[in-house]
Amino acid sequence: MGHLLKVDALYKSYGKEPVLEDFNMQADRGEIIGLVGENGAGKSTLLRIIATLNRPTDGEVYIDEQSYGKNYKKLRRKIGYVPQEIELWEELSVIENMRFFEKLSHENRSVPELKNLLSELHLEKYDTKVSRLSGGMKRKLNLAISLIHEPExxxxxxxxxxxxxxxxIEIGKxxxxxxGKGALIIYTSHDMTEIRELCDRTIFIGKDPFYKNILTDG
Ligand SMILES: Nc1ncnc2c1ncn2[C@@H]1O[C@H](COP(=O)(O)OP(=O)(O)OP(=O)(O)O)[C@@H](O)[C@H]1O
Ligand SMILES: [Mg+2]
Incomplete structure (x- = not known):
């Protein structure tokens, strides 16, 4: 069996300056991978390309050996993505947001199932309007939304x-x-302690060797 994810010779530039240049990685089910690099290194760009939301200038991404090319709509269902910038309906409640995204997900999840997912993330303010949540609670809700369709x-x-x-700590657990149930998780953070605790391996991205050295210095 091939890798769940394969990124092959990826290039991305928005203008003349390349952001990603010949970037390659493979990853398998059950791994937690930390993506590390300076501000502007291209971490979000890479995640958006893997999430099918941005197209590479060149190169290809594969899930289970199927290239994104003409399969991206089908492959998208295997992917969950939590953007760096929070995207929620501020005027709707927590559970209303969950129901909205459940409808988009092509899955059938009951309200008790959605509440169960929220409670696993310790976000039990089901009926609170999102505009009244703290920033951290919104992040948890975004994470819960990305998990509705049980992405691999x-x-x-x-x-x-x-x-x-x-x-x-709760999110880490x-x-x-x-x-442990077989998902592949790719994760960016600027918190090295967290990366070390949570991730099975780290991938350095970008041009600033400072980050690479931090990783290899242990
Ligand atoms: N839509 C866009 N149009 C033009 N340039 C962009 C666009 N998105 C990102 N960039 C540029 O691409 C580079 C990589 O940005 P990206 O957001 O991927 O970095 P990052 O590693 O996620 O940074 P951070 O740690 O600050 O989140 C930056 O120089 C950024 O200015
Ligand atoms: Mg980013």
């Missing part, structure tokens, strides 16, 4: 930025549980 590949762009220590 979960892409998290700084999921714990602004999240308090207790919630970080939850992600380890998901990986």
């Amino acid at each position: 590949l979960l892409l998290l762009d700084e999921p714990t930025s602004g999240i308090d220590l207790k919630s970080r 939850f992600l380890k549980g998901l990986a």
